[in-house]
Amino acid sequence: MKKFLAIAALAVCAGGAAQAGTIERACLSSERASGNRALCGCIQHVADLTLDRRDQRLAAKFFRDPHQAQVVRQSDRRSDETFWQKYKRFGTTAETYCS
Template identity: 65%
Template structure:
């Protein structure tokens, strides 16, 4: 199912058509906009949210959103020996690569 969603994202890129953002922002978009980073904009953060919606579950998105405010949490998760942290990190890393390709 995730492969199909990624395919839809890639098809969207190829056609140049981007669907409008929903009225309510997701956890990733809100965290991105609140991050204070100079490159954070509504279109970019919305794009990243679209990739998150296609690649991460809701709970994974909420967990990843915390990394914007506290990057040390990302580092702790990446270095953890906990199997669930490792599984999440692999999915998060794939999300990051997809977001960079789609939104970058």
């Protein structure tokens, strides 16, 4: 029974590692993170707590094209303003939690 539980625990851990989130994948592929899996995983964890999937997809684009963040920040669209407020909270939380 103990052997079965150990194998099940390893399978769960391995499955989680193989299923990196949107933010984590973008972070790992960015030049700034230098493939730091622990940092990118932490940032993904904060994203899971603070951003929905749609917001995570938009935020992930900022890793590839940082200028896109400026475009969203300066947008007059109400939806972009709402997103930007959530994104700022995400950034502040990630900075505190992951440093």
